[in-house]
Amino acid sequence: MTATPAPAPSFPHRHLLGIEGLTAAQITQVLDLADGYVEHSRRPERKSDLLRGRTVVNLFFENSTRTRTSFELAGKRLGADVINMEVQASSVKKGETLIDTAMTLNAMHLDALVVRHAESGAVKLLSDKVNCAVINAGDGHHEHPTQALLDALAIRRRLGRLEGLVVAICGDILHSRVARSNIHLLNAMGAHVRVVAPPTLLPRAVERMGAEVHHTMKTGLKDADIIMMLRLQTERMSGQFVPSIREYFYFYGLDYDKLKVAKPGALIMHPGPMNRGVEIDSEVADDHKRSMVLDQVELGVAVRMAVLDLLTRPARAASAALSGFAP
Amino acid sequence: MIAAPLTPPGRTAYINARLLDPATGLDAPGALLTEGARIADVGPRLFADGVPSDVKVVDLAGKALAPGLVDMRVLITEPGGEQNETVKSAARAAAAGGVTSVVCLPNTDPVIDDVAGIEFINRKARDVKQVKIYAYGAATRGTEGREITEMGLLANAGAVGFTDGSKTIASAGVMRRVLNYAKVFGRPVIQHPEEPTLASGVMNAGERATRLGLTGIPREAEIIMIERDLRLVEMTGGRYHVAHVTTAESVDVIRRAKARGLAITCDTAPHYFALTENDVGDYRTFAKVSPPLRDEMDRRAVVAGLADGTIDVIASDHTPRDQDQKRVPFSQAAFGVIGLETLLPLTLELAHKKAVSLLDALACVTCRPADILSLPAGRLAVGAAADLVVIDIDVPWTVDEDAFLSKSKNSPFGNRPVQGRAVRTIVDGRTVWTRQEG
Numbered sequence: 001m002t003a004t005p006a007p008a009p010s011f012p013h014r015h016l017l018g019i020e021g022l023t024a025a026q027i028t029q030v031l032d033l034a035d036g037y038v039e040h041s042r043r044p045e046r047k048s049d050l051l052r053g054r055t056v057v058n059l060f061f062e063n064s065t066r067t068r069t070s071f072e073l074a075g076k077r078l079g080a081d082v083i084n085m086e087v088q089a090s091s092v093k094k095g096e097t098l099i100d101t102a103m104t105l106n107a108m109h110l111d112a113l114v115v116r117h118a119e120s121g122a123v124k125l126l127s128d129k130v131n132c133a134v135i136n137a138g139d140g141h142h143e144h145p146t147q148a149l150l151d152a153l154a155i156r157r158r159l160g161r162l163e164g165l166v167v168a169i170c171g172d173i174l175h176s177r178v179a180r181s182n183i184h185l186l187n188a189m190g191a192h193v194r195v196v197a198p199p200t201l202l203p204r205a206v207e208r209m210g211a212e213v214h215h216t217m218k219t220g221l222k223d224a225d226i227i228m229m230l231r232l233q234t235e236r237m238s239g240q241f242v243p244s245i246r247e248y249f250y251f252y253g254l255d256y257d258k259l260k261v262a263k264p265g266a267l268i269m270h271p272g273p274m275n276r277g278v279e280i281d282s283e284v285a286d287d288h289k290r291s292m293v294l295d296q297v298e299l300g301v302a303v304r305m306a307v308l309d310l311l312t313r314p315a316r317a318a319s320a321a322l323s324g325f326a327p
Numbered sequence: 328m329i330a331a332p333l334t335p336p337g338r339t340a341y342i343n344a345r346l347l348d349p350a351t352g353l354d355a356p357g358a359l360l361t362e363g364a365r366i367a368d369v370g371p372r373l374f375a376d377g378v379p380s381d382v383k384v385v386d387l388a389g390k391a392l393a394p395g396l397v398d399m400r401v402l403i404t405e406p407g408g409e410q411n412e413t414v415k416s417a418a419r420a421a422a423a424g425g426v427t428s429v430v431c432l433p434n435t436d437p438v439i440d441d442v443a444g445i446e447f448i449n450r451k452a453r454d455v456k457q458v459k460i461y462a463y464g465a466a467t468r469g470t471e472g473r474e475i476t477e478m479g480l481l482a483n484a485g486a487v488g489f490t491d492g493s494k495t496i497a498s499a500g501v502m503r504r505v506l507n508y509a510k511v512f513g514r515p516v517i518q519h520p521e522e523p524t525l526a527s528g529v530m531n532a533g534e535r536a537t538r539l540g541l542t543g544i545p546r547e548a549e550i551i552m553i554e555r556d557l558r559l560v561e562m563t564g565g566r567y568h569v570a571h572v573t574t575a576e577s578v579d580v581i582r583r584a585k586a587r588g589l590a591i592t593c594d595t596a597p598h599y600f601a602l603t604e605n606d607v608g609d610y611r612t613f614a615k616v617s618p619p620l621r622d623e624m625d626r627r628a629v630v631a632g633l634a635d636g637t638i639d640v641i642a643s644d645h646t647p648r649d650q651d652q653k654r655v656p657f658s659q660a661a662f663g664v665i666g667l668e669t670l671l672p673l674t675l676e677l678a679h680k681k682a683v684s685l686l687d688a689l690a691c692v693t694c695r696p697a698d699i700l701s702l703p704a705g706r707l708a709v710g711a712a713a714d715l716v717v718i719d720i721d722v723p724w725t726v727d728e729d730a731f732l733s734k735s736k737n738s739p740f741g742n743r744p745v746q747g748r749a750v751r752t753i754v755d756g757r758t759v760w761t762r763q764e765g
Contacts, residue, residue, distance in 0.1 A: 020538065098655065098656065099654055099655075117656070119656035119657070119658050119659060120539055120540035120541050120610070120656070120657065121539065121540075121541070121609070121610030121656050121658075122656040124609055124610055125610065125654075125655075125656055139540070140540050140541075140656075140658070141540030141541070142539060142540030142541075143540070177540060180537075180538070180540060203536070203543075204532045204534070204536070204537055204543055204545075205533050205534040206537055208534045208537075209537065209538060
């Protein structure tokens with residue numbers, strides 16, 4: 001494949017730190033571009049040289065094989081040099097590492113920095129200190145924008161639209177960056193969002209973000225088109241936020257019985273990794289007609305390719321201008 | 328006055344002043360005479376017939392002359408945190424802010440919970456010789472909230488009150504004993520009101536915290552602790568002062584308690600009437616304070632509380648933090664903002680906005696805190712210490728963190744346009760600081 005000569009319209013944000021603040025048109029721009037990359041990724045020859053000579057660093061302060069691999073594949077399929085850095089936040093004094101690492105990486109002239117961190121706002125802090133594009137791969141309980149974008153792409157490819165759909169996000173909303181990014185995105189795109197959880201797993205004033213609050217699956221899933229299940233972390237299961245796994249699964253675990261009130265054929269999503277028998281029943285999780293979990297994984301790579309493409313456009317345009325009509 | 332100072336009793340006349348004495352309600356043109364360390368005379372007609380030739384004359388050209396400010400809530404991180412602030416740097420910052428009496432919190436390292444700690448501050452303050460520095464003694468050993476300190480000995484050494492500073496005296500049983508025991512020595516107990524099991528978050532609980540994915544501190548954490556303490560005050564008859572009131576309900580609870588005759592007092596800090604949780608913006612750690620910035624409704628209630636006198640005092644809650652403690656992710660950042668150099672302009676802002684009268688606003692930073700802590704300060708009275716501030720009340724300026732004399736620069740007010748500032752600060756009759764123009 002040859003390098004794209006005509007510069008495509010650029011994206012008006014330097015970084016992708018969150019979905020909050022993106023317009024429907026900007027979200028659509030990412031999704032449209034990602035659609036193209038889905039087809040591209042399905043070809044036998046998947047590699048492009050769009051980002052040849054560009055450097056993308058995956059800087060992960062928190063373990064995540066899935067997201068890191070997805071970003072790594074996305075960068076490599078675009079021809080970039082991708083470097084993975086895993087920093088154990090516990091091994092060095094917290095905070096210092098973040099700024100110091102940012103300054104160090106900045107001195108190495110990167111094109112894009114993909115960051116995951118356990119603290120909300122850490123990626124924003126880092127983005128203030130570097131010159132390259134920064135992509136938030138999940139910061140604390142704040143946002144995980146590429147997850148919401150890939151969820152949206154998955155829905156759009158199955159149902160053709162997002163507008164007007166009833167989407168129920170179920171489980172640990174309180175600690176979920178996926179939920180927050182999805183609430184922003186689905187609202188921007190005109191979907192109707194519900195959050196379904198016990199009050200101990202709901203943040204205050206979540207309704208003001210544009211989500212209808214439900215405390216039971218029966219009302220929360222009623223006539224839903226899409227059911228998004230969230231992972232409940234083990235350490236939160238025994239008495240701190242919910243009394244036990246048994247009780248949580250009984251009331252909030254997704255099984256065929258609870259699914260009955262949803263729209264016939266309602267689709268099920270999960271950002272992974274799933275806790276079978278905690279938030280989701282194994283049978284439902286493996287139901288190929290309803291579960292979109294594998295679609296989500298596939299589309300994740302395409303969405304991240306689209307984001308890398310968009311955010312590196314200004315830098316690529318600048319170097320194209322510099323090199324003039326170089327062959 | 329039979330004062331016989333060791334140094335010759337220099338006499339200085341401050342003429343053409345706008346005298347502002349909140350304690351007596353005086354707001355009139357006039358003059359003030361200092362003799363040595365004391366105010367020798369003051370009034371609208373003083374020197375109407377001219378100033379005697381042996382008196383040094385300072386012509387204030389219509390600028391205001393008020394009692395020096397008393398800031399009853401300042402953290403000086405010496406000993407243990409000299410990288411953030413020292414007694415010396417805090418004293419300089421205070422002088423530049425028109426503050427002539429500083430009362431420091433015991434949250435140092437080690438904690439000021441014994442006589443040696445108080446004496447350390449006393450000695451440092453004497454060495455620095457710029458403004459007056461008083462100290463609170465910890466209410467409990469190590470501010471750990473378990474055993475009461477040697478309050479009597481601390482009081483004898485100069486402790487002006489008892490508090491665990493930025494830590495709440497959480498146990499009701501301990502608080503009961505603290506209130507009961509402190510009574511003997513006539514010193515107030517100052518509480519940081521936050522129920523700790525509810526206050527484990529990093530900013531105000533609400534929509535903003537939810538959007539930012541930060542753990543919230545509910546307003547109820549403060550309200551519950553104040554309500555509990557008021558019961559204990561009624562039970563013990565202790566002297567109680569609530570530090571930095573931030574919520575509408577807290578103001579209400581205190582207003583009602585005062586109405587039924589409970590002898591309690593309280594303060595707030597400028598950031599609680601000048602900012603809201605929205606100022607946290609995109610994780611601005613300079614807006615991370617304890618208790619947290621609340622919402623607009625609370626902010627207005629705090630202003631109303633100041634206007635009707637429910638809130639007695641404005642204290643800066645000056646908490647110096649260096650870059651290492653603030654340039655980190657929000658949850659990991661230290662709480663606190665500096666305030667010695669912005670206390671006066673932000674207090675004046677209330678008057679400029681006509682939310683509180685000028686004299687009432689100034690009372691909050693002069694005579695009222697002095698009265699609560701029985702400090703010989705805060706008044707333009709004959710015989711009182713000549714601790715004064717000359718204020719250019721209306722001059723507009725923009726807060727610039729880099730210009731602060733405080734060793735730390737963690738102010739959330741950088742670039743804020745304000746009006747009014749100290750131009751000369753006088754302690755014991757001696758000018759300790761003058762603003763250089765330009």
